[in-house]
Amino acid sequence: MPRRIAAALGAALLAGCTTVEYYSQAVLGHLELMQRARPIDEVIRDPASPEALKARLEKLRAIRAFAVEALALPDNGAYRGYADLGRPYVVWNVFAAPPLSLEPVKSCFPVAGCVTYRGYYAEADARAHAAGLAARGLDTYVGGVPAYSTLGWFDDPVLNTFVGYPEAELARLVFHELAHHVLYVKDDTTFNESFATAVELAGVERWLAAHAGGAERRAFAAHQARRAEFLALLLAYRERLAEAYARDVPDTERLAGKAALLASLRADYERMKTERWGGYAGYDRFFERGVNNAQLASVAAYTALVPAFQALLAQEGGDLPRFYAEAKRLAGLPRDARLAALERLAPAVALSPRTSPPG
Numbered sequence: 001m002p003r004r005i006a007a008a009l010g011a012a013l014l015a016g017c018t019t020v021e022y023y024s025q026a027v028l029g030h031l032e033l034m035q036r037a038r039p040i041d042e043v044i045r046d047p048a049s050p051e052a053l054k055a056r057l058e059k060l061r062a063i064r065a066f067a068v069e070a071l072a073l074p075d076n077g078a079y080r081g082y083a084d085l086g087r088p089y090v091v092w093n094v095f096a097a098p099p100l101s102l103e104p105v106k107s108c109f110p111v112a113g114c115v116t117y118r119g120y121y122a123e124a125d126a127r128a129h130a131a132g133l134a135a136r137g138l139d140t141y142v143g144g145v146p147a148y149s150t151l152g153w154f155d156d157p158v159l160n161t162f163v164g165y166p167e168a169e170l171a172r173l174v175f176h177e178l179a180h181h182v183l184y185v186k187d188d189t190t191f192n193e194s195f196a197t198a199v200e201l202a203g204v205e206r207w208l209a210a211h212a213g214g215a216e217r218r219a220f221a222a223h224q225a226r227r228a229e230f231l232a233l234l235l236a237y238r239e240r241l242a243e244a245y246a247r248d249v250p251d252t253e254r255l256a257g258k259a260a261l262l263a264s265l266r267a268d269y270e271r272m273k274t275e276r277w278g279g280y281a282g283y284d285r286f287f288e289r290g291v292n293n294a295q296l297a298s299v300a301a302y303t304a305l306v307p308a309f310q311a312l313l314a315q316e317g318g319d320l321p322r323f324y325a326e327a328k329r330l331a332g333l334p335r336d337a338r339l340a341a342l343e344r345l346a347p348a349v350a351l352s353p354r355t356s357p358p359g
Contacts, residue, residue, distance in 0.1 A: 019109065022118065029121025030154070033090065037081035037157035056163045056170075057082060063171045063207065070210070071203045072321045073178040077155030084160040089144030091119040092126035096138040097293035100245045100254055102238060104297040105138065114187045117298065119145065139292035147173055149180035167212070168204055168220040175203035182324050185331045191338070194305030195327055201306075202313060202320070229272065230283050231299070237265045238296045262291050308342035315345065 040061060044054050060079065067073040095117050096105040104116040120126035123144075130140040146162040162173055179199035185191050208217045244257040266287055273280060286295070309327070316322040330338045 023109070025121055025125060026119070029091070030150070032121075033083055033085065033157070033159075034154060036083040036085065037155075038083070040080055040082050040158065043082045053163070057158065059167060060158055060163065060170065060174070062211075063167075063174050066171075066207055066210070067175055067178055067203065070206055071175060071178075071199070072324065073175065073199075073203075074152065074181045076152060076181065078149075078152070078178060078181065079156060079158050079174055081155060081157035082159075082163070083157045086160075087123075088161060089123070089146055090159055090161050091121055091145045091148060092123045093117040093119050093143050093145055093298075094126050094130045094133070095141045095143070095294040095298040096130070096133045097297045099137060099139055099293065100251065100258070102242055102245070102293050102297050104294065105133070116189055119148070139294040141289075141292065141294035141298060143295075143298065147177055149177040151184050152181040168208060168216065168223075171207045172200045172204045175207075176200035183327055183331055188335065190304050191331065195309050197306050198309035198313060199320075201310070202318075226277055226280060226282070229276070230269075233265070233268060233272065234296060234299050237261060237268075238299075241293070241296070265291060305342055305346075308346035311345040312342075 040057050043049050044057055064079050068075040097103060098105075106114045106116055107118050108114040118126075118129060120129065123142075126142050130142050133140045146165075147156075147159060150156055156177065162170065165173065176196045176199065179196035180192065182199070183192070183195055204220070208220060212220075241258060241261055244261060245254055247254060247257070269283070269287065273283075312326060312330075313320070313323045316326060330341055333341065
């Protein structure tokens with residue numbers, strides 16, 4: 001999302017009708033969200049509020065306080081209000097990639113810079129944009145997003161789209177979005193999302209240690225292990241697809257190889273689900289519309305540098321304020337220099353153009 005939505009709309013007037021329409025829906029969608037927000041204390045005091053919602057908001061208040069006191073995350077107005085949007089996601093992001101490439105298509109805007117997706121407040125608008133991209137021959141993927149950060153420019157509220165998450169997942173999401181208030185680098189999705197993910201993981205570990213029993217910690221550990229296995233599976237196939245696309249053979253042969261690999265990915269997932277996860281089906285939705293390059297590109301952009309940031313946190317002795325300061329120092333370096341620094345922290349991390357979109 002843009003850092004300054006109103007300013008971005010003004011800049012968009014110089015950039016053509018399509019950009020104006022896109023920013024208009026972003027501005028109007030966010031304004032509607034803010035208008036629906038009520039202070040959490042007011043929602044909790046309201047006799048009409050469901051008891052289950054009140055309990056979740058009480059838990060959220062504790063998580064929010066922990067974010068400030070234990071994680072040194074910003075003590076601002078974010079997640080102090082609650083809004084029910086009446087829909088399952090706040091926005092739907094549209095990703096695209098060529099049929100024989102894993103390089104995501106970027107959209108560039110005044111003020112906001114370049115990103116590897118477009119976000120829409122209405123699912124129909126997102127699917128219409130994806131259909132237009134598909135008509136140009138691109139692979140497309142539309143993914144629902146439960147929350148986003150305006151990077152401190154607005155007081156982002158708690159939303160119905162995520163308030164019902166399990167405790168650890170609720171904490172994970174809040175810590176992740178607040179981390180974007182600490183650090184955001186224009187035109188570097190991988191850096192931003194990997195930094196926030198490293199903060200979220202450290203934060204959840206500390207939250208569970210302080211507030212959860214052994215059963216809850218084991219359940220979260222099992223959830224994280226499944227997530228890591230699933231990601232490893234996707235990244236392995238991503239590399240296999242990249243090798244297939246690089247072959248010097250006719251496109252028809254490369255497309256056939258792509259289809260075979262994607263079918264194999266689905267089969268390997270089904271085996272993993274049955275043989276290792278006891279039938280856990282939490283990732284079935286990933287496959288419900290078929291898998292393509294756009295979907296796999298979106299996964300890689302969010303995860304590539306997490307091990308490097310975790311190594312940086314360990315190097316700073318687990319001290320989060322020192323970690324934030326060092327991450328900000330790296331963010332001030334030229335792109336190649338900061339990637340080189342992160343690679344030295346975690347040499348096994350692949351920092352190729354395929355997993356880290358150019359700035």
